[in-house]
Amino acid sequence: MNQHIVWRMDNVSPLRIEIASLGAKETVAVRGPLTLPYATELAERMGSLTADRPVCIDLSGVTRFDTSAAWVLMKLQHRITAADQDIEIIGAGDGPASLLKTVALAMPHPTDVVRTPLALVDRLAGLGEAVAGGIRFLLALIGYFGVFLSRLARSIRHPSEFRFTALVHHCEEVGFKAVPIVALMAFLIGVVLAFQGSAQLRQFGAEVFVVDLIAISILRELGILLTSIIVAGRSASAFTAAIGSMKMREEIDAMRSLGLDPAMILFVPRILALFIMLPILGLVANLMGLLGGGLMAWVELGISPAMFATRLVDGTDVSHVFVGMIKAPVFALIIGVVGCHAGMQVKSNAESLGQMTSASVVTAIFAVIVADALFSIFFAQIGV
């Protein structure tokens, strides 16, 4: 028994099963290998035996025998004895006999799990559960924001506890290293706006208004919103993955047991770095967007850079820049808090790390867009 498995190379089965009825008794002679690849065949043939007379199984011609065969024979034995007939297994060598005994002891007894159909009440309860979960999630985020604020206040009172090196490191990671992608993105958005805008405005001979179009849309909305979305994708996931893997390997617990405050060490530098760097990234995006738009306006519509600049200064109120930039720190806080919170929710397995990382990106982007919409309504109401 227990040779290695022979992979079936052809359709000719070396298994020979002969079923003969001798008097009132059914005799099954099995020859050949009884291993996993032949388990299906064996099970089918054994299933065809009727349980209305005694059965004798002769294994003397079996060359190999593994647990799958033992399982099939045990299943058969259960079925035959359940029908009050005798079953006899003869010709099994020492190996197969001991294997049969082991498998007989280990036969699983399925425990029926009672499944009740979902009633309307259960569905309602599920809905309520989901709503309550959503509210709990929001409260938890607010709680994390509060923790961040309290630790920030603490680091003002006790500056020695503040991790300045970590802050600089994270500023480089979330800010400086994001400049190329943010700049390229904003430049291309500027190009696209100029191109699309000119195609439409040309119909009215109002090409020059493309400058207003580019300036207002980029400065007020797109520059900072798209930057936030890119940063949410880059940094929220990085925060979650970094904090989550520390949580997974119990590093966070180790910190707590050493009297170190994870919020002070992990959250404050990360969120503060975003808070500082996102407005700067937004400014970079604004400039690059205007540059891209101006370039395209020059190429496509012949609006010279000097004219673009004049038109920009005359026609666009500086309040648009402020409206855009004031959103940046808020978005930064949202991204940072969501990223850190998701990292702390990671359990001790690799799968939850992946789940929380993608959840943190989706939540951060979604929350940023919701916040942007709320800002729009607010500014429309106060008439800025």
Added chain:
Amino acid sequence: MTLTNPSREVVISIRGLRNQFGSQVVHENLDLDIYRGEIVGVVGGSGTGKSVLLRTIVGLNPPAAGSVTVLGDDVLDEEDTTRHNAEARWGVMFQDGALFSSLTVRENVEVPMRAVEGLDPEIRSALADLKISMVGLPYLAGDKYPSELSGGMRKRAGLARALALDPPILFLDEPTAGLDPIGAAEFDVLIRGLSRALDLTVFLVTHDLDTLHAVCDRIAVLADHRVLVSGTMRDMLAVDHPWVHEYFHGPRARAALDTKKSANRPTGS
């Protein structure tokens, strides 16, 4: 203490093995034979390359030099057919079970069986249940995900997956590490029982002196980049090498030996 014994069938044969990471030599001219049906425990200090040896035999770590033959096939031969054939000949249980976390325990055990052509899915799932039951897990554990199991249960589930194809050789990496003494002793009994019932050849890497006493037929000691000695527990006690002497005569070894003696006495053996 002999390395070769011509009267028994050799299933794993390692000759002149050399493993090296950068300038750090782990194994140098290492020879080892494993015979059919025996349970070999590999011990050695930290950094002597016990796990590296296991990984080399199962083909996860290509060595710098030497040959590894399992059941007559060269493991290091790159030809896929040989490898494919060889992979059905052994099961490996990694330290923490290494279960696929996105699959339930039953699905984990079914993974190796999926490669078997013509196996009915219902039979496959029932056989997985049988393997789960054979390693001593309750029936309902089959529906659980690895993250919902305790460390000991994960190890058992990993063992069930390693045994899915009824391999003749079983590799165990630190089978009792991280288990409480009762769980570890149960696991020792399980390995011993399964290896007898399924006629397994077992290669296990361990630190656990109790496991060595309770399970292993033969002990191989890794030191000075090679297999320093191999033999029974009695042979080990007579070895003069400082590390081996310290290991098998230290306070923990004596305690393990005492438990073994007192456990044997009431049964009259």
